Amino acid sequence: MSGLSLSPAAARSPFAGSAAAIFWEEARNALPGLPGGGLNIAWEAVDRHVLDGRGQAVALRWLGEADSCRDFTYLELAKLSGQFAQVLQQLEVGSGERVFTLLGRVPELYITALGTLKQGAVFSPLFAVFGPEPIRLRLTAGKARVLVTTQRLYEDKIKPLRKLLPELKQVLLVDKESPAADNFWQRLNYAGAQSFLPATRAESPALLHFTSGTTGRAKGVLHRHGAVVAHYATAQKALALRSGDIFWCTADPGWVTGTSYGIIAPLVIGATLLVESQEFEPQRWCRILQDYRVNVWYTAPTALRMMMRLGSEFFKAYDFSSLHFAASVGEPLNAELVLWGREIFGCPLHDSWWQTETGAIMIANYVGIAVKPGAMGKALPGIECAVVKRMAEDRLEMIATPETVGELALRAGWPSMFVAYIDDEKRYRRCFIDGWYLSGDLVRRDADGYFWFVGRRDDAIKSAGHLIGPYEVERVLLAHPAVADVGVIGIPDPLLYESVRACVVLKVGFCASEQLKRELKAWARRVLGPAVAPREVEFFERLPKTRSGKIMRRVLRARVLGEAVGDLSTLDENL
Amino acid sequence: MQPKKLEEEILAALIEVAPEIDTAGLVPEKNFRDQYPLDSIDFLHFILQLEKRLACKIRESDYPKLSSLKGAVNYLELVQKEL
Numbered sequence: 001m002s003g004l005s006l007s008p009a010a011a012r013s014p015f016a017g018s019a020a021a022i023f024w025e026e027a028r029n030a031l032p033g034l035p036g037g038g039l040n041i042a043w044e045a046v047d048r049h050v051l052d053g054r055g056q057a058v059a060l061r062w063l064g065e066a067d068s069c070r071d072f073t074y075l076e077l078a079k080l081s082g083q084f085a086q087v088l089q090q091l092e093v094g095s096g097e098r099v100f101t102l103l104g105r106v107p108e109l110y111i112t113a114l115g116t117l118k119q120g121a122v123f124s125p126l127f128a129v130f131g132p133e134p135i136r137l138r139l140t141a142g143k144a145r146v147l148v149t150t151q152r153l154y155e156d157k158i159k160p161l162r163k164l165l166p167e168l169k170q171v172l173l174v175d176k177e178s179p180a181a182d183n184f185w186q187r188l189n190y191a192g193a194q195s196f197l198p199a200t201r202a203e204s205p206a207l208l209h210f211t212s213g214t215t216g217r218a219k220g221v222l223h224r225h226g227a228v229v230a231h232y233a234t235a236q237k238a239l240a241l242r243s244g245d246i247f248w249c250t251a252d253p254g255w256v257t258g259t260s261y262g263i264i265a266p267l268v269i270g271a272t273l274l275v276e277s278q279e280f281e282p283q284r285w286c287r288i289l290q291d292y293r294v295n296v297w298y299t300a301p302t303a304l305r306m307m308m309r310l311g312s313e314f315f316k317a318y319d320f321s322s323l324h325f326a327a328s329v330g331e332p333l334n335a336e337l338v339l340w341g342r343e344i345f346g347c348p349l350h351d352s353w354w355q356t357e358t359g360a361i362m363i364a365n366y367v368g369i370a371v372k373p374g375a376m377g378k379a380l381p382g383i384e385c386a387v388v389k390r391m392a393e394d395r396l397e398m399i400a401t402p403e404t405v406g407e408l409a410l411r412a413g414w415p416s417m418f419v420a421y422i423d424d425e426k427r428y429r430r431c432f433i434d435g436w437y438l439s440g441d442l443v444r445r446d447a448d449g450y451f452w453f454v455g456r457r458d459d460a461i462k463s464a465g466h467l468i469g470p471y472e473v474e475r476v477l478l479a480h481p482a483v484a485d486v487g488v489i490g491i492p493d494p495l496l497y498e499s500v501r502a503c504v505v506l507k508v509g510f511c512a513s514e515q516l517k518r519e520l521k522a523w524a525r526r527v528l529g530p531a532v533a534p535r536e537v538e539f540f541e542r543l544p545k546t547r548s549g550k551i552m553r554r555v556l557r558a559r560v561l562g563e564a565v566g567d568l569s570t571l572d573e574n575l
Numbered sequence: 576m577q578p579k580k581l582e583e584e585i586l587a588a589l590i591e592v593a594p595e596i597d598t599a600g601l602v603p604e605k606n607f608r609d610q611y612p613l614d615s616i617d618f619l620h621f622i623l624q625l626e627k628r629l630a631c632k633i634r635e636s637d638y639p640k641l642s643s644l645k646g647a648v649n650y651l652e653l654v655q656k657e658l
Contacts, residue, residue: 129614279608280615281639306619310635464616496616522595530593530614 023382024415027233031268040198041206041228042117045267046078058272061246062107063288065278072107077114077267082194084115087187089196091146091170095120096205098142101253102126102135102149102157105277108174108184109253112148113263117206118198121145122222124208127254128153131529133476134218136161138210141220141422143167148184151175202226202415208422209256211356212460212469213440220422221356227260228268230360230382230416235265237380238352238364240325243270245295248288250276250303255466256356257329260416261298265360271296282307286318289345293322297345300330300465301337304349305495308340315344327352327364330465331497332453335373351376353451355439356467357431359416363451375450376443384411386436387445396433402447405454409436459553461490463498468532470553476527477502477534480520482510487543487551488534491560502534503556505542512539576629576655578648585647588624592617603644618642625651 032048033039046059055075062070072080088099099116101124103109109125116123124142126135135157139147144167149158151173158171172184180186200206206225210218235241239261247266251258266273274292278284280303289297326341326349333351341349352364353376363385365377379385387399387406399406410417412435421428431438442454461468470488477486485505490498504520506512517537524533544555558564576584586598589607596611607613613621622633622641631654633641641647 129612131612283636283639302616306615314636495619518590518594522593525593525612526595530612530617535616535620 020382020384020411020414024229024233027382028229028415031229031232034198034200036197038198038200039202039225039228040117040200041225041231041264041268042081042114043198044228044232045117045264046074046081046114047118049074049267049270050078054270057244057270059267060107060110060273060275061292062275063277063292070107072110074267077110079193080111080188081114081118083188083191084111085119085194085196085198086191087172088116088119088121088146090191093119093121093145095199096122097145098122098124098208099146099148100124100126100139100142100144102128102130102147102153103174104128104150105252105275106174107275108148110263110273110275111188113253113259117200117225118194120198120200120204122205122208123259124210124220125253125259127252127529127531129529129531130157130254131525131527131532132157132161133527134472134529134532136164137217137472138220139165139168141210141217142208146170146172148172148174151178200225202229203419205419207259207359209259209356211256212467212472213458218469218472219424219427221256221418222420222422223359223416224419227359227416228264230414231260231265232268233382234361234380235261235269236367238350238361238366239265239296239298239327240367241266241269241271241296245269245271246274246293246322247271247296247298248274248276248292248294249298250280250285250300251298251329251465256359257298257465260360280306282310286315289320289323290318295322295324297323297326299326299328301328301333302330302464302496304328304333304337304341308337312340312344320345323347325367326350329354329361331462332374332376338371338373348373353377353441353453355441357418357437357439358410358414359418360414362410362414372448372450375446375452377451378449379451383414385409385445385451386411387443388436388438390433390438394433396436403444405442405444407457408439408441408443408451410439411435412437459489461488461498461500463490463493463500464496464531466531468500473500473502473524473528473532473534474551476524477504477520480523482506482516483520484508485543485551487553487556489553489557489560491536491557496535499536500532500534501536501538501560503538503540503543503560505540576651578652581648581651581655582644584628585625585644585651588621588628591624592620601644603648606642607644608642629655631655 058071059074059077060072099121113123173182174184204225207223209221249262253259329352338349348371350365352361354362362383363376365371386409388409389397389406440457443451473488474486477483484507487503491501493499520537544552640650
């Protein structure tokens with residue numbers, strides 16, 4: 001199992017005996033663990049509630065088309081996920097092997113997630129709106145052994161790639177009418193009840209998510225079962241979530257938020273997880289908050305900004321009195337939005353910060369501290385944060401002076417810290433210096449200890465809550481016959497925070513035209529899907545590059561925005 | 576504007592946002608998003624395109640009425656009558 005061992009950086013526990021260590025120890029002790037020892041996310045999420053006599057409580061309230069709604073109790077979810085674990089056992093899926101989903105937010109996604117974790121395999125959810133290329137890259141890099149999807153998604157996005165995925169041994173289709181051998185529900189019914197106890201420990205690999213950086217392909221970020229301690233503790237501290245609450249996390253499980261808080265944390269706490277299967281629509285969201293009496297809501301700034309467009313009058317028709325806590329993640333929540341939230345929903349919007357690599361919320365305007373509109377918040381109990389500057393020879397300089405911009409670093413060793421970038425140990429090690437995890441995000445800390453987001457250290461683009469790697473988009477456009485060169489950048493956008501823009505240099509013989517712009521956009525959308533593809537294409541004569549030929553995206557961005565370009569000392573003199 | 580012309584404008588707005596889609600097999604009664612890979616941002620941009628092309632203002636609370644070709648034609652016909 002390459003890439004699954006704990007690296008020294010992750011295994012190190014620099015804060016033994018500290019307040020942070022005590023905080024995490026208490027959180028761990030609040031979870032019973034497996035009978036006979038060990039730790040398993042799914043066991044903590046469903047089975048232990050059944051053993052504790054809470055099997056009849058609603059675990060999952062699933063909202064389908066129109067006004068349809070289906071409830072799953074903790075007992076039902078424990079049984080169904082147990083049956084899926086049994087299916088994996090019969091398919092001889094080994095511990096640590098990867099089970100992927102390519103699904104919308106349907107009940108089968110949640111059954112697969114929990115069943116996979118119970119069986120000891122690694123769960124990796126893919127965003128169904130991805131185009132074929134991001135899907136192929138992730139299935140290949142993650143060495144997918146089993147994929148659960150729908151007939152339509154299979155035909156559209158997987159079948160043409162199947163030959164390129166020799167390690168994918170089994171596809172299960174959730175449609176009721178699919179052929180028996182591939183039929184998710186028939187397999188489940190045939191498998192019968194789970195006949196074994198999970199055999200995982202805190203160190204066992206559990207979850208695989210993909211995220212982007214400036215260079216290279218998407219990184220496979222691996223988390224372990226021990227992360228459940230952080231899911232559990234942070235949902236209480238940063239989201240005020242309690243047993244019995246109705247909780248709605250609007251993120252898709254294809255992104256880390258939708259798994260850590262859209263599946264695991266609320267179930268571990270014993271809340272009812274509300275799942276909305278439909279795409280975003282502001283009116284429907286208001287009805288859900290009202291009619292399903294949502295108590296705690298975790299959402300994203302882009303959705304909030306789209307709701308804000310409706311004007312304050314619109315919301316007066318709704319009753320949001322059940323809501324006692326609302327929080328946001330994905331990109332900075334501007335102060336105006338925080339205040340708007342207070343006016344509309346009767347409670348302020350709490351910004352929070354974390355990354356795929358951190359596995360759980362690290363910084364937030366959390367329970368018990370004042371909300372500072374526009375700030376990310378303060379470090380959660382158990383988390384030590386610092387503002388640092390990377391120096392030569394792999395050293396860090398701590399920045400103590402308030403209001404000074406530097407890179408956000410977290411003291412390594414919290415329970416949900418990622419344990420590997422799969423098959424890229426070197427890249428993993430590069431994230432750590434002197435026992436600190438370096439986030440790549442630039443921040444400043446004010447005199448009260450609140451962090452304020454400034455930007456990314458690299459060129460990754462934050463758009464509608466997703467982190468998009470420019471290289472992933474550039475390589476797709478470079479494959480188009482008309483494109484000689486391309487630089488992809490994020491442009492400030494009032495709704496999305498940043499919008500993806502492709503700056504294209506055409507090959508000789510091709511003429512810049514609106515038609516060609518549309519063709520390039522179509523090309524990228526077909527391959528990447530709408531969430532990742534550029535929203536805008538612009539033509540350039542040439543792109544700014546370093547002497548070694550690398551695109552200077554920062555300079556390109558400044559040029560597009562008409563800003564000063566800053567230090568050009570390494571820029572090619574011809575440009 | 577005639578319904579036929581209105582339909583052309585709607586499809587042109589859709590293609591402006593998502594140029595990869597082939598509208599030949601479009602089912603007028605069916606939600607655009609059930610037929611094509613469009614996200615919520617695409618849908619908003621589609622509405623903004625329509626506003627620009629038809630020089631009209633579509634109320635935010637009416638957006639869901641424009642989620643299919645038929646719905647959009649019906650809605651925009653009414654808007655034009657009111658103008």
